[in-house]
């Protein structure tokens with residue numbers, strides 16, 4: 001047989017793999033133990049894949065032989081070192097798959113991760129490992145050399161698969177793939193042999209391995225995980241038959257009950273129990289003649305029921321945390337969870353666990369429309385079926401949630417298509433969303449302030465996004481949303497309503513994206529509201545104003561933009577008669593100014609009125625109910641810059657503004673006086689003072705625009721007035737000498753670098769091109785220019 005052995009095929013690692021392996025080997029020493037978790041996780045994935053494939057290809061797995069993960073340590077004869085073998089009976093790999101799967105990295109974000117890790121961001125190493133998953137390469141943390149023997153299941157294309165080996169040393173830049181010289185020893189699946197480094201010998205101890213699996217992987221697999229244990233034991237000579245016959249075959253499969261599905265199930269009791277060796281029996285002096293026997297067995301490490309199937313009362317917080325970590329491979333603690341069961345109204349009984357991560361995925365807000373959930377794991381009777389909910393996928397706002405939901409009686413052998421038309425599946429989405437909202441509400445109402453704050457920090461915007469995106473759940477989500485106000489840091493809509501003043505019929509708000517609420521509270525628009533003690537929602541997040549736009553009102557109370565016309569305090573009717581009289585009088589008094597302003601700035605605003613909202617400021621520009629506020633106008637302008645032309649409607653909206661003037665402002669009073677002083681038609685005109693008044697007016701309006709958040713088209717006006725008051729020329733240009741940037745710093749240009757480069761300019765007289773040479777070259781070289789016309793003839797020589 002030896003002679004027939006095909007040669008090994010040498011491959012180079014893809015460069016990213018080489019980088020990753022280097023990082024793993026050099027910088028993750030203190031995280032050595034994670035290798036086992038990673039290998040178990042891969043094995044679990046391979047088993048799940050096999051089960052999925054077998055739904056449509058019975059040849060892959062007919063349900064008879066067991067699906068499991070085995071761990072076996074083999075010490076070297078000389079007592080030094082040894083190897084650890086982690087095997088699964090999963091999907092296996094063909095030689096091509098061994099090469100691509102283990103020799104290349106196909107993960108998005110790889111380069112970023114590598115750069116971070118190489119940049120020495122070791123503080124976050126643990127997190128990086130978690131976020132990224134080092135997978136197979138973590139083997140090299142503990143092994144000098146790794147051999148992966150693997151064989152895929154039989155299929156139509158590949159009726160007689162051959163077991164191959166992938167083999168690599170920690171310091172090789174290459175790996176080999178070759179047919180396994182032992183032949184087909186595995187049957188199906190993958191067997192990873194780690195030749196342990198001298199400093200990793202602890203992983204040869206079953207107790208260490210067992211503890212490790214319990215610590216990191218207790219919930220990472222629904223398939224049984226077995227650990228091989230072998231030990232010497234002294235037994236009385238009379239009863240040697242009790243000792244199990246020692247075996248030396250490493251390849252013996254674990255003793256395991258045959259299950260129809262190969263997955264964990266309630267009545268699945270491992271035939272062998274974890275054996276605890278009683279130290280004391282060893283030490284006790286033998287009462288009679290003893291003989292040494294070798295005992296060995298496969299112990300099931302994860303025999304407990306899955307967490308979701310257990311009674312909540314008996315589950316500790318730690319257990320939830322560690323379940324979360326190993327099941328969803330997220331290395332932070334969850335923020336909160338819900339453990340629930342039900343029958344989904346369709347008679348399909350289920351048990352479920354739903355987690356809120358403490359952090360959102362990093363790219364969640366970067367590509368909000370693309371983000372898809374991948375962590376709703378649907379199981380049927382403990383068997384993982386899919387995390388692809390198809391057209392029942394969660395809306396984007398909820399796509400980050402992590403859920404495992406285990407249904408009792410869904411048909412197992414169904415294609416994804418039929419699964420999706422299943423009634424239970426149809427209810428799944430609504431069910432999960434309902435539970436998520438409940439959990440948000442629970443945290444909001446609970447008294448764990450730290451948790452609530454964290455929830456707001458992480459999910460505040462998510463809740464608002466949900467209220468915008470998910471019309472079915474809009475009310476519920478909006479009721480959980482929080483906003484700043486001029487009175488407090490946060491409020492819900494309901495709380496705002498409770499504090500409304502007598503007669504108040506509007507929920508006041510003011511929006512400007514990105515501004516600090518405290519600054520927004522100083523806005524000209526809410527001067528009077530604030531002074532009078534009314535509460536105003538201060539919307540500073542992008543989604544806030546959009547959400548209010550969708551809602552329009554809360555419990556029948558309309559929202560009122562304080563930057564828009566239509567603002568009512570609601571107690572105007574209660575004003576005494578004299579007050580109303582006074583207002584009337586003011587209107588009459590200020591009519592000349594209002595008329596003048598309408599005439600002067602009619603192309604900037606639609607109307608001029610006496611203000612009810614100002615206290616200190618002389619004037620403000622307020623949008624019509626349907627006009628653009630400064631905030632919206634900015635967004636519109638931004639979208640126009642992207643080629644989104646607005647048209648007539650846009651122009652109309654732009655002009656749908658009202659100038660509000662404050663009749664109590666001395667400035668406005670002064671202006672009124674000046675307007676009244678203007679000569680009547682039959683008097684002689686004073687052009688200078690008319691122009692001056694126009695200028696003052698225009699600056700006043702600019703000030704109002706700025707104060708109200710709008711852009712001012714011409715900022716030179718103020719300059720002119722300042723110049724005049726200082727007695728300098730209004731039109732003179734500043735005396736500035738412009739020093740041009742040095743020429744391009746390319747080596748070829750070096751001779752020109754000592755004092756400027758040559759330039760071609762148009763001659764002022766005849767418009768023809770002239771070459772200008774820097775001074776230091778003028779007498780050293782001469783240049784000739786040729787102009788070539790359309791026919792290709794030289795038409796002009798210009799000598800310097």
Ligand SMILES: Nc1ncnc2c1ncn2[C@@H]1O[C@H](COP(=O)(O)OP(=O)(O)OP(=O)(O)O)[C@@H](O)[C@H]1O
Nearest residue numbers: 042043046092093101102132133134135136137190
């Ligand atoms: N035990 C196994 N059986 C079958 N295929 C495997 C096994 N282990 C690894 N593979 C294959 O090798 C690929 C690379 O594995 P690796 O652990 O490096 O990354 P991953 O599992 O894809 O990602 P991560 O570990 O970050 O979840 C896997 O995607 C899988 O296709």
